Amino acid sequence: MTPRINIDGKRLLQRLDDFAKIGATPAGGVNRQALSAEDQASRRLLAELALARGFRIFQDPMANLFIRREGRFPRRAPFMIGSHLDSQPTGGRFDGALGTLAAFEVMESLEDVGIKADVPLEVVAWTNEEGSRFAPGTMGSMAFAAGAIPDAWSDLRGRDGAPFLEELKATLEALPAAEMRPLGFPISGYIELHIEQGPSLEQENTPIGIVYGIQGTRWLEVTIRGQAAHAGTTALEFRRDPMAAAIAALEPLYSSMMPRDPGVRFTVGRFAVEPGSVNAIPGLVTFTIDLRHPETTVIDALENQIRRACDNAAAAAGCRSELTQIFDMPPAVFSEDLLACLDRAAATLGLKTKRMLSGAFHDALFVSRVAPAAMIFVPCRDGLSHNEAEYVEPEHSVTGARMLLAATMEAIVLNA
Amino acid sequence: MTPRINIDGKRLLQRLDDFAKIGATPAGGVNRQALSAEDQASRRLLAELALARGFRIFQDPMANLFIRREGRFPRRAPFMIGSHLDSQPTGGRFDGALGTLAAFEVMESLEDVGIKADVPLEVVAWTNEEGSRFAPGTMGSMAFAAGAIPDAWSDLRGRDGAPFLEELKATLEALPAAEMRPLGFPISGYIELHIEQGPSLEQENTPIGIVYGIQGTRWLEVTIRGQAAHAGTTALEFRRDPMAAAIAALEPLYSSMMPRDPGVRFTVGRFAVEPGSVNAIPGLVTFTIDLRHPETTVIDALENQIRRACDNAAAAAGCRSELTQIFDMPPAVFSEDLLACLDRAAATLGLKTKRMLSGAFHDALFVSRVAPAAMIFVPCRDGLSHNEAEYVEPEHSVTGARMLLAATMEAIVLNA
Numbered sequence: 166m167t168p169r170i171n172i173d174g175k176r177l178l179q180r181l182d183d184f185a186k187i188g189a190t191p192a193g194g195v196n197r198q199a200l201s202a203e204d205q206a207s208r209r210l211l212a213e214l215a216l217a218r219g220f221r222i223f224q225d226p227m228a229n230l231f232i233r234r235e236g237r238f239p240r241r242a243p244f245m246i247g248s249h250l251d252s253q254p255t256g257g258r259f260d261g262a263l264g265t266l267a268a269f270e271v272m273e274s275l276e277d278v279g280i281k282a283d284v285p286l287e288v289v290a291w292t293n294e295e296g297s298r299f300a301p302g303t304m305g306s307m308a309f310a311a312g313a314i315p316d317a318w319s320d321l322r323g324r325d326g327a328p329f330l331e332e333l334k335a336t337l338e339a340l341p342a343a344e345m346r347p348l349g350f351p352i353s354g355y356i357e358l359h360i361e362q363g364p365s366l367e368q369e370n371t372p373i374g375i376v377y378g379i380q381g382t383r384w385l386e387v388t389i390r391g392q393a394a395h396a397g398t399t400a401l402e403f404r405r406d407p408m409a410a411a412i413a414a415l416e417p418l419y420s421s422m423m424p425r426d427p428g429v430r431f432t433v434g435r436f437a438v439e440p441g442s443v444n445a446i447p448g449l450v451t452f453t454i455d456l457r458h459p460e461t462t463v464i465d466a467l468e469n470q471i472r473r474a475c476d477n478a479a480a481a482a483g484c485r486s487e488l489t490q491i492f493d494m495p496p497a498v499f500s501e502d503l504l505a506c507l508d509r510a511a512a513t514l515g516l517k518t519k520r521m522l523s524g525a526f527h528d529a530l531f532v533s534r535v536a537p538a539a540m541i542f543v544p545c546r547d548g549l550s551h552n553e554a555e556y557v558e559p560e561h562s563v564t565g566a567r568m569l570l571a572a573t574m575e576a577i578v579l580n581a
Numbered sequence: 582m583t584p585r586i587n588i589d590g591k592r593l594l595q596r597l598d599d600f601a602k603i604g605a606t607p608a609g610g611v612n613r614q615a616l617s618a619e620d621q622a623s624r625r626l627l628a629e630l631a632l633a634r635g636f637r638i639f640q641d642p643m644a645n646l647f648i649r650r651e652g653r654f655p656r657r658a659p660f661m662i663g664s665h666l667d668s669q670p671t672g673g674r675f676d677g678a679l680g681t682l683a684a685f686e687v688m689e690s691l692e693d694v695g696i697k698a699d700v701p702l703e704v705v706a707w708t709n710e711e712g713s714r715f716a717p718g719t720m721g722s723m724a725f726a727a728g729a730i731p732d733a734w735s736d737l738r739g740r741d742g743a744p745f746l747e748e749l750k751a752t753l754e755a756l757p758a759a760e761m762r763p764l765g766f767p768i769s770g771y772i773e774l775h776i777e778q779g780p781s782l783e784q785e786n787t788p789i790g791i792v793y794g795i796q797g798t799r800w801l802e803v804t805i806r807g808q809a810a811h812a813g814t815t816a817l818e819f820r821r822d823p824m825a826a827a828i829a830a831l832e833p834l835y836s837s838m839m840p841r842d843p844g845v846r847f848t849v850g851r852f853a854v855e856p857g858s859v860n861a862i863p864g865l866v867t868f869t870i871d872l873r874h875p876e877t878t879v880i881d882a883l884e885n886q887i888r889r890a891c892d893n894a895a896a897a898a899g900c901r902s903e904l905t906q907i908f909d910m911p912p913a914v915f916s917e918d919l920l921a922c923l924d925r926a927a928a929t930l931g932l933k934t935k936r937m938l939s940g941a942f943h944d945a946l947f948v949s950r951v952a953p954a955a956m957i958f959v960p961c962r963d964g965l966s967h968n969e970a971e972y973v974e975p976e977h978s979v980t981g982a983r984m985l986l987a988a989t990m991e992a993i994v995l996n997a
Contacts, residue, residue, distance in 0.1 A: 363814035382813060384859050395966070396848035396871040397798060397940030398779035401839040403964065408849045409835045416832035419825045423817040432812035433824045434859045436866075438852045443800050443869045443908075445850050453859045455812040492859075524813030548819065550811070 170278050172570050174563035177270045181562060184210065184250070184266060185258040194553025195258055199251040199293030199304075200228070200323075200332035205339040207250045207262075211269065211290060212340050218276055224343040227314060228292045228336045229305040231346070234272050236285040236577075242351040244282070244577045245536075246271060246569060247289035248359055249305070249528060253297050257360075257555020259545065259562070264358040265290045267566035271573055282577040284353050291528040292336075298323045299332075306528035310535045312349035354503055354576055355538040357529040358569045360557055364548030371519045372564045374542030375507045379523040379530045380430070381464050381496035385454040387411075387475050391484040393440055393448030405483035407450040408438060414478035414486075415452075418471060429467065430457035430524060459496050459522055497530045500537030503576060507539055510571035516564065541568050586694050588986050590979035593686045597978060600626065600666070600682060601674040610969025611674055615667040615709030615720075616644070616739075616748035621755040623666045623678075627685065627706060628756050634692055640759040643730060644708045644752045645721045647762070650688050652701040652993075658767040660698070660993045661952075662687060662985060663705035664775055665721070665944060669713050673776075673971020675961065675978070680774040681706045683982035687989055698993040700769055707944040708752075714739045715748075722944035726951045728765035770919055770992055771954040773945040774985045776973055780964030787935045788980045790958030791923045795939040795946045796846070797880050797912035801870040803827070803891050807900040809856055809864030821899035823866040824854060830894035830902075831868075834887060845883065846873035846940060875912050875938055913946045916953030919992060923955055926987035932980065957984050 187210065188195045188203030197203040208230055212222050215232040223231040233243065248264025268288040275286065291309070296302025299321055308314045321329035337345075361367075366374050389407035415433065422431040432455040439449040454471060458464045472488045479486035504520075511518045523529075523540060532538045543565035546556040603626065604611045604619035613619040624646055628638050631648040639647040649659065664680025684704040691702065707725070712718025715737055724730050737745035777783075782790050805823035831849065838847040848871040855865040870887060874880050888904045895902035920936075927934045939945075939956060948954045959981035962972040 361814070362811060363816070364819050365816065368819075380813065382860075394964075395778060395941060396850060397796065397846055397873050397942075398777070398964070398966075399846075399940065400779070400781065400843065403780050403784075406848075408852070412828055412831045412835055412849075415828045419828055427816065430813055430815075432822075432860070432862050433828075434812060434854070434861050434863060435857050436824070436852050436854045438850070441851050443850045444798075444848070444871045446848050447850060450852075455860045457813050524815070525811060526813075548810075548814070550814075 170274060170280060170570065172270050172274045172563070172566045177266060177563060177566050178559050180266045180270070181258065181262065184262050188252065190255065190553055192553040194555065195252045195256050196254050197250065197252040197256070198254055198298035199295060200336045201298065204251050205336050208290065208340060211250065211265070212342060214269065216342060218273060220272065222343045223346045224337055224340060225309065225346050225348045227305045227308045227348055228333055229309055230290040230340070230343065232269065232272065232288040234276060234286045237281055237283045239285060241284045242353040243285035243287040244573070245287045245289050245352045245355045246573055247291070248357050249291045249294035251293055251295050253295050253551045255553050256295070257550060257552055259360050259555055259557045260362070260550050261294055263360060263557060263562055263565065267358045267569050270566050271570045274570055280578060284577050286573070286577065294528055298325065299329050303526055303528050303531055306531040309349050310531040314348065352536045354500070355529060355532040355536055356503065356541065356569060356572055356576070357527060358541045358543070358565050359527060360545040360550060361542040362525055362545065362548065362550035365521065366519060366542060366544035367546065367548065369519060371517050372543065372561055373511055373516050373518040373568050374521045375504060375511065375518050376499065376523050376540035376542055377504055377520055378459055378499050379497040379527060380457040380459045381461055382492070382494045383456045383464050383468060383490060384492035385456060385468065385471060386489050386491050387452055387454065388487045389450045389475065389479050389484050391448055391482065394446045396444040396446055399446060404446055406446050407482070407484045408447045410478045410482035410484045410486070411450045411452060413481065414474045418474055422467065428458050430455065457524065461495050494526065497533045499533055499539040503537050503539035506575035506580065507541065507572045510568060510575050514567060514571055516568060541565060541572065586690055586696060586986065588686050588690045588979070588982045593682060593979060593982050594975050596682045596686070597674065597678065600678050604668065606671065606969055608969040610971065611668045611672050612670050613666065613668040613672070614670055614714035615711060616752045617714065620667050621752050624706065624756060627666065627681070628758060630685065632758060634689060636688070638759045639762045640753055640756060641725065641762055641764045643721045643724045643764060644749055645725055646706040646759065648685065648688065648704040650692060650702045653697055653699045655701060657700045658769040659701040659703040660989070661703045661705050661768045661771045662989055663707070664773050665707045665710035667709055667711050669711050669967045671969050672711070673966060673968055675776050675971055675973045676778070676966050677710055679776060679973060679978055679981065683774050683985050686982050687986040690986055696994060700993050702989070702993065710944055714741065715745050719942055719944050719947055722947040725765050726947040730764065768952045770916070771945060771948040771952055772919065772957065772985060772988055773943060774957045774959070774981050775943060776961040776966060777958040778941055778961065778964065778966035781937065782935065782958060782960035783962065783964065785935060787933050788959065788977055789927055789932050789934045789984050790937045791920060791927065791934050792915065792939050792956035792958055793920055793936055794875055794915050795913040795943060796873040796875045797877055798908070798910040799872045799880050799884060799906060800908035801872060801884065801887060802905050802907050803868055803870065804903045805866045805891065805895050805900050807864055807898065810862045812860040812862055815862060820862055822862050823898070823900045824863045826894045826898035826900045826902070827866045827868060829897065830890045834890055838883065844874050846871065873940060877911050910942065913949045915949055915955040919953050919955035922991035922996065923957065923988050926984055926991050930983060930987055932984060957981060957988065
């Protein structure tokens with residue numbers, strides 16, 4: 166019953182090589198930061214490939230790039246597949262590019278055999294997923310989901326000083342063949358293929374991760390104030406040592422947060438001490454906590470636990486603790502219908518899969534707020550990403566694209 | 582039997598005021614850093630006072646300044662009292678100055694009533710006790726005890742870029758009336774009066790601390806290396822988190838080191854994390870430990886305990902720990918004979934005393950390596966020092982000087 170269709174693995178791998186040349190770094194990675202000349206060049210190449218196959222191309226005001234293959238019913242909301250083409254300054258060849266090029270490969274494969282769905286299919290390359298040149302990341306999908314470009318971005322400048330709006334304009338103008346469309350429009354679903362950026366699929370020898378959501382992330386900043394004093398002359402009973410308080414607060418949190426619930430991510434990434442002298446009891450300690458979990462209620466409860474631990478430890482040390490949220494991104498839960506499509510697709514292909522959460526943000530997070538969304542992960546070597554040494558076995562790239570094709574078929578052809 | 586003699590409290594307090602004007606800061610402290618114009622001015626004032634009373638003055642090549650009141654037997658090794666005149670950049674009026682001016686007051690009081698001892702008495706103002714402009718501190722007494730200026734100091738420059746040797750030369754030349762003498766010579770004993778720089782005397786309402794030693798200080802630097810990784814995508818089992826290891830190592834050390842032995846001082850004053858991003862598991866954590874105790878064997882044992890704690894915690898977290906000594910100052914134990922003199926002096930004066938250790942270094946530490954030495958502490962408000970708000974009640978300054986006089990009498994007159 167399934168139409169005999171497969172992707173062209175050789176073509177996909179060649180495309181990955183071709184795109185890796187745009188912004189290639191000597192160490193084998195890519196530097197293709199958002200809205201840069203290299204980003205524009207990669208978008209032009211994709212647009213040329215699309216136009217050469219007769220697909221229409223569109224841009225919205227955020228320079229999100231869409232390639233459209235028409236459906237039987239052009240007025241239906243399109244189904245979307247894709248990812249991003251921009252990279253970190255010392256990024257890898259697969260982060261974003263694999264998902265975008267595999268999506269285009271899916272579209273070409275459908276075109277190759279002439280399978281038409283009721284709904285239009287669109288490949289998307291979202292603008293500035295990485296957020297390294299212009300912060301924040303996932304700008305394109307964020308604005309798409311919001312239907313507007315936030316006012317705050319008007320004055321934005323890149324790390325290189327470049328004005329965001331000018332670079333955005335230049336990027337839009339670099340693709341005169343693309344038709345303009347408004348920001349945000351109804352879509353019937355979205356699937357994004359991406360490298361895992363973690364080690365679990367590789368270690369468990371599983372080629373496909375079926376991603377059922379993106380965990381919520383909350384950043385906390387804890388400040389503990391005590392009294393700086395002489396390390397030699399100040400006996401324990403006279404100390405108000407915020408470092409001792411921080412250690413006393415954090416030890417039980419490290420011992421309990423992650424060990425008790427495998428869904429928790431608890432990371433202290435910044436830690437600053439004042440005055441910072443070998444022989445001075447600190448007067449001030451500030452640290453950050455990156456807290457993640459799939460459920461907001463759990464994140465709330467963990468934050469309370471952290472606050473209590475810091476308050477109690479600070480009080481016991483004669484110090485005062487302050488905790489503030491500096492960032493909060495609620496969890497995304499992906500569509501059960503689309504996940505079922507992914508399960509069926511994997512079964513059809515006989516692929517071993519693992520249901521998993523994404524620890525990192527992706528454009529799918531924002532798309533999931535306006536449409537059914539899901540993600541497919543493929544293994545990357547040693548879990549390495551945001552690194553020029555990032556590497557995906559050709560076999561895994563091809564399997565990922567086959568999975569994306571099969572899932573797209575499930576979603577828009579077989580279950581339409 | 583005791584000659585009726587007392588110090589002139591009013592004269593001492595006036596002198597403290599006069600010296601506090603040299604390098605006075607708007608906030609009421611002093612900035613009289615070693616070998617600066619202000620330091621030279623304070624040395625000139627002390628020299629003038631000494632010459633006006635007919636005392637001879639000497640300098641050695643380290644610009645340690647000596648004021649000599651002759652004894653009945655001029656060839657006997659002199660007994661020495663004093664402290665230092667240099668200050669921190671935002672220092673207080675009493676740290677060093679009190680001990681030096683009280684010593685000079687003792688000498689003047691003996692002169693006032695014509696009490697002569699067998700041994701000569703010398704007041705000393707050691708060069709660069711603070712170590713803030715030129716590091717290390719206690720340079721003058723260190724070189725005196727060693728009998729030589731370390732080669733390493735030849736190229737030394739101050740924080741302000743000033744060459745040490747040039748500033749030393751200028752300071753020596755600023756006192757042409759002083760006779761030169763070699764560095765290091767036999768002395769029969771040394772007593773130094775100093776402010777406590779801690780809160781215990783004030784809190785226990787005790788006017789005099791009899792200091793029986795200076796605790797040993799060892800500085801350790803611990804480096805824990807793990808693997809930097811994404812805070813969101815890296816599950817616990819894949820983490821090699823040096824921050825978690827540092828916390829796990831330090832918590833039991835904070836819980837045991839000081840609580841179990843009141844003689845221990847355990848301080849983590851510096852703590853650095855790389856890469857230091859909110860959403861990155863650190864790859865490297867470095868921290869310092871300032872460890873103090875009166876006994877070297879205990880410090881050795883504590884260092885071993887720290888090393889084991891760090892090694893074990895690092896291993897448990899898949900990290901590697903390295904511990905290095907970056908500074909080591911053995912403890913000083915003061916002379917029982919001189920401490921007995923201090924006890925008798927306090928009994929004679931009817932003063933409540935407390936036997937105590939010094940947590941901070943003092944020039945007496947180095948002098949104690951070549952002669953019997955001891956120290957007297959007086960309370961300072963809130964234990965505050967190295968601070969423009971440093972304050973000593975006039976009554977405590979005068980009591981300290983009376984105690985120094987009585988102890989000097991015990992040492993060189995009554996027990997000669």
